[in-house]
Amino acid sequence: MQAAATSKAPELSWIEADLAELGSAVPGPFDVVVLAGNVMIFLEPGTEARTLAALAGRLTAGGLLVAGFSMRADRLTLERYDGLAVATGLQLAARWATWDHEPFEGGDYAVSVHKLASVGGVR
Known part of the structure; x- marks a missing residue:
């Protein structure tokens, strides 16, 4: 997938990393983070909060986190996702x-x- 993305948009920076363990692999900041393809429901169970916190921490003030995923009873629910997002400073x-x-x-x-909330205009 990364090779296809790179060939279609070589001017962009493409990074492969474990979302739950970003470390310094993805320094940011970014205006937008997009999680397409059910990323949130395919994370290792229990890593969702840590992953959202890591991604939110790489957003600019007012930055956006966009995630699309299927609602499945055995996976992350929308209500839980929203709660985790709020806990990391993201507002729907x-x-x-x-x-x-x-x-x-x-x-x-x-x-x-979700938009990253800024406190006093500063993030």
């Missing part, structure tokens, strides 16, 4: 049922946009 800015911005009215898939 938008939610859709698809990547095409179809309105979210429940269902089995959600694309959530």
Whole structure:
């Protein structure tokens, strides 16, 4: 996947790293972090909070974290995801049922946009 992405956009910086153990591999800051392809539900159970905190920590003030994933009873729920996001300083800015911005009215898939809260205008 990384080779395909690099060939389509060689001017961008592409980094391969374990999201739960970013360390210095992904220094940031970034304006946007996108987790497409059900990333959140395929993380090792129990690493979701640490992963969100690590990603939020690499966002600029007002930066966005966008994640789309399926709602499955045996995986991360939307309610738990939102709670973890809030705990890392992220506020829900938008939610859709698809990547095409179809309105979210429940269902089995959600694309959530969370914005990094800034305190006193500084992050």
